[in-house]
Amino acid sequence: MKKLLVPVFLMLVLVISACGKGEAPEKEAASGSKEPEFITYQSETGAVEVPADPKRVVLLSGFTGNVLDLGVNVVGVDVWSKNNPTFSKELKDVEEVSDENLEKIIELDPDLIIGLSNIKNADKLKEIAPTVTYTWGKLDYLSQHVEIGKLLNKEKEAQAWVDDFKKRAEATGDEIRGKIGEDATVSVIEAFGKDLYVYGANWARGTEILYQAMDLKMPEKVKEDAEKAGYYTISAEVLPEYAGDYVILSKYSDADTSFEETETFKNIPAVKNGQVYEMKGEGASFSDPVTLEKQLSFIKESFLGN
Incomplete structure (x- = not known):
């Protein structure tokens, strides 16, 4: 009798589990609330699949204030950003890294890397995480922020700051x-x-x-x-x-x-x-x-x- 009860019990568990798995996608699809895990960003060098909600960003050539302003978590920054007193509070526990310090970057487990187009080891960095680079001066200072907003899936927030800043700066001027x-x-x-x-x-x-x-x-x-x-x-x-x-x-x-x-x-x-x-x-x-x-x-x- 005991031998018969065990298989029956296991079958019931499997049936319940299967039903549960079958319902989840329907609810998800009906609500339409699930966000995509990745988005396609059109970079200078072509399309790049990047996280839709990056959690661990490494910055190799500045752009630190852009990312911080948009509320995205930073885990590694270049020496100039790390020593910048403007960011001292925000970067207190953030690691200093460079484009030559690949092992340290790997340890930080980034889901996105951002730098200038002249960084070293770009191909190796792309193997660690999606890597996007910008040419210094190609975009003006405000367009650059909007572009980084696009990369971080926060274009609306970036554009809102740009519009407000321009208005205030022009009025002060x-x-x-x-x-x-x-x-x-x-x-x-x-x-x-x-x-x-x-x-x-x-x-x-x-x-x-x-x-x-x-x-x-x-x-x-x-x-x-x-x-x-x-x-x-x-x-x-x-x-x-x-x-x-x-x-x-x-x-x-x-x-x-x-x-x-x-x-x-x-x-x-x-x-x-x-x-x-x-x-x-x-x-x-x-x-x-x-x-x-x-x-x-x-x-x-x-x-x-x-």
């Missing part, structure tokens, strides 16, 4: 021009190491906001030498030639700032008029939403005092 005059010029100069640089309209340090969103004027000398390449190295002796009526001075904490003690610098009109605004160099070389929001606040406070 109108206020600034109303205060300083339509013809007033603004320079963005940086002290890094022992060198001085002047920047064009698309090289971070607030340049995109000042020249693109706010439409403030760039000194002709800056336009002539820095606009095409994006930046230009200058000496302290020729600094007055590149200084606008207003100067944003980005300074790294370990930069050689002895040029500020020279008469050449002290006699620049912007310096004499108290129209030089110092920006912290660390973290200024990014153009993501987190950094841009910080820079917009800095520019607004510097020019308008609020």
